[in-house]
Amino acid sequence: VGELQRLTQDAGPDFHPALSSDGSRMVFVSNRSGSEEIWIKDLRTGQDSALTASRSNKYLPLLSPDGSKVGFSSSQNENWSIYVVPTTGGAPEMICEDCGALNTWLSDGKRGLYNSLHGRVHLLDLSSSRQTELLDRPGQYLCDAYLSPDDRWITFLAVTGGSSRVYIAPFQVEGPIGQSAWIAVTDGKSWEFNPVWSPDGKLIYFFSDRDGFRCIWARRFDPFMKRPVSAPFPILHSHGSRRSLMRLDVGQQTASLAHDKIVFSMGERTGNIWMAEWKEQ
Numbered sequence: 001v002g003e004l005q006r007l008t009q010d011a012g013p014d015f016h017p018a019l020s021s022d023g024s025r026m027v028f029v030s031n032r033s034g035s036e037e038i039w040i041k042d043l044r045t046g047q048d049s050a051l052t053a054s055r056s057n058k059y060l061p062l063l064s065p066d067g068s069k070v071g072f073s074s075s076q077n078e079n080w081s082i083y084v085v086p087t088t089g090g091a092p093e094m095i096c097e098d099c100g101a102l103n104t105w106l107s108d109g110k111r112g113l114y115n116s117l118h119g120r121v122h123l124l125d126l127s128s129s130r131q132t133e134l135l136d137r138p139g140q141y142l143c144d145a146y147l148s149p150d151d152r153w154i155t156f157l158a159v160t161g162g163s164s165r166v167y168i169a170p171f172q173v174e175g176p177i178g179q180s181a182w183i184a185v186t187d188g189k190s191w192e193f194n195p196v197w198s199p200d201g202k203l204i205y206f207f208s209d210r211d212g213f214r215c216i217w218a219r220r221f222d223p224f225m226k227r228p229v230s231a232p233f234p235i236l237h238s239h240g241s242r243r244s245l246m247r248l249d250v251g252q253q254t255a256s257l258a259h260d261k262i263v264f265s266m267g268e269r270t271g272n273i274w275m276a277e278w279k280e281q
Contacts, residue, residue, distance in 0.1 A: 007026065007041065007043070007263065008028070008030070008041075008048075010030060010032040011032070012030065012031040012032050013030070013031060013248070013252065013265075013267075014028050014029070014030045014032070014039075014265065015028065015029050015030075015248060015252040015253070015254075015265040016028055016029045016059065016060050016061060016252065016254050016265070017254070017255075017256055017263040017264065017265060018060075018061055018062050018063060018254070018256040018263075019063070019256045019257065019258045019261070019263055020063045020067050020258070021063075021065055021067065021258070022067075022258065022259075023043070023258025023259060023260060023261055024042070024043055024044055025040060025041065025042055025043060025063065025067065025087075026040070026041045026043055026256075026263060027039065027040045027041075027051070027061040027062070027063055027070050028041070028061065028265075029058045029059070029061060033050065035054070035055040035056075036056075036057050036058045037050050037051070037052045037053060037054075037058060038050070038051045038052045038058055038061045038070060038072055038085070039051065040070070040087060049089075051070060051085050051087070051089060052072075052085065052092060054074070056074045056075055056076050057074065057075040058072055058073070058074050059072065059073040059074070059075070059080065059101055060072060060073055060101050060102055060103065060254065062102060062103075062104065062105060062112075063087070064105055064109045065105055065106075065107050065108075065109045066109055067087060068086065068087060069084050069085065069086055069087060069109075070084070070085050070086075070087055071083070071084050071095070071102045071105065071112060071126075072085070072092075072102065073099075073100065073101045073102055073114075074092075079097070079098040080098065080099065080100050080101060080117060081094055081095075081096060081097045081098055081099060082094070082095045082096040082099050082100075082101075082102050082112075082114060082124070083095060084126065095124070095126050095129060096114070096124055096129050096131070099114055099116060099122070099124070099131070100114050100115050100116035100117050100122075101114055101115055101143075102114045102124075103115060103144065103145045103146055104145065104146045104147050106147060106151055107149075107150075107151050110125065110126055110127060111123060111124060111125050111126060112124050112126060113134070113145045113146070113147060113154070114145075115142065115143040115144070115145055119137060119140070119141030119142050119143060119159070120133055120135075120137060120142060121133070121134045121135045121137075121142050121143070121145040121154075121156060122134060123173060123175070132173070132174065132175055133175050133176050134154070134171075134172075134175035134176060134177060135154075135156065135169070135175060135176055135177050136175075136176040136177065136178045136179060137158075137176075138179070139160065140158045140159065140160050141158070141159040141160070142156055142157065142158055142159075143156070143157050143159070144156055144157040144193055144194050144195060146195065146196050146197060147171060147197075148171075148197045148201045148226075149197060149199055149200070149201045150201060151171060152170065152171055153168050153169070153170060153171055153197075153201075153226055154168065154169055154170075154171045154177075155167065155168045155185070155195040155196070155197065155204055156168075156169075156195070157192075157193050157194075157195065163188050163189075163191070164186075164188065164191055164192055164193055165184060165185075165186055165187070165188035165192070166184075166185035166186045166192055166193075166195045166204070166206055167182040167183060167184055167185060168182070168183050168185060168204070168221075168226055169181045169182045169183065170226075183226060183227065183228075185204055185206070185219055185228065186206070186208070186219075186232065189210070190208055190209050190210040191208070191209045192206050192207060192208040192209070192210070192217075193206065193207050193250060193253075194206060194207050194253065194254050194255060196255055196256065196257060197257075198218075198257060199257060199258065199259045200223070201221075201223055202220060202221060202223050203218045203219065203220050203221065204218065204219050204221065205217070205218045205235060205255060205257065205262065206218070206219075207245065207253060207255070208232070210232075211234070211237075213237070213238055213239045213244070213245075213246065214238055214244070214245040214246045214253075215234055215235075215236060215237045215238050215239075215245065216234070216235040216236040216238075216245075216255065216262070216264065217232045217233065217234055217235060218232065218233060218235050219231070219232045219233070235262075238266070241269075242268060242269060242270065243266050243267070243268050244266065244267060244269075245264070245265075245266055245267070246267070247266065247267020247268065247269055248265055248266075248267045252265060253265060
């Protein structure tokens with residue numbers, strides 16, 4: 001509800017925003033300094049600061065459930081490794097080398113889900129680096145795995161050929177979870193991605209191109225059985241020419257929710273006419 005509110009305004013792109021559980025802080029990736037770094041912003045005061053200072057590519061920063069740490073992925077020599085850095089600053093600690101992208105924390109703050117660049121979803125123990133593959137994947141590329149707030153369900157994206165489909169499945173620590181347990185959220189007739197849960201676990205929000213534009217949609221679920229109880233419905237239409245969700249690559253587009261807000265990246269393009277005096281030589 002209400003008008004959109006701009007949270008950052010930089011010459012370079014800001015993307016992959018993620019909120020703290022209480023919605024008071026946000027972490028994101030920005031190249032305002034000339035390289036991709038992790039930044040943290042206090043949404044109450046408007047103050048922000050950089051948490052990293054290296055020239056490697058960064059991806060998907062996520063605040064831990066207690067807000068004390070930020071997990072993120074970083075690329076060096078084409079290998080994506082997972083790091084953790086305190087929100088107060090300091091040297092990032094590598095947790096898992098050449099793993100992929102961290103998608104979500106478990107509520108205990110000791111484990112997380114990540115997807116590899118080969119389309120596999122794993123459970124990662126952050127203290128021991130133990131990895132468990134969670135989803136059976138015959139012929140499909142799986143990614144964008146997120147846990148429900150009660151840690152009982154997992155939502156994820158399955159990509160086959162040129163189409164994608166959002167699913168949910170009951171979360172089990174010792175995988176893999178077979179396809180017979182998957183519940184379809186979308187029909188696979190349009191490109192959809194980045195499915196995330198509402199804080200109460202009753203809705204799943206996702207990006208969709210189903211109306212010819214990239215917009216934010218949602219679908220309501222039974223909170224206990226997790227069966228759809230409504231058709232997908234639009235949350236935010238993005239049909240403008242200047243500001244649009246289409247202005248960013250799919251890999252840069254994520255959304256994050258707290259109890260009263262949703263944050264996301266939106267690209268902006270302008271084309272102005274200029275005049276200069278012409279002088280004959």
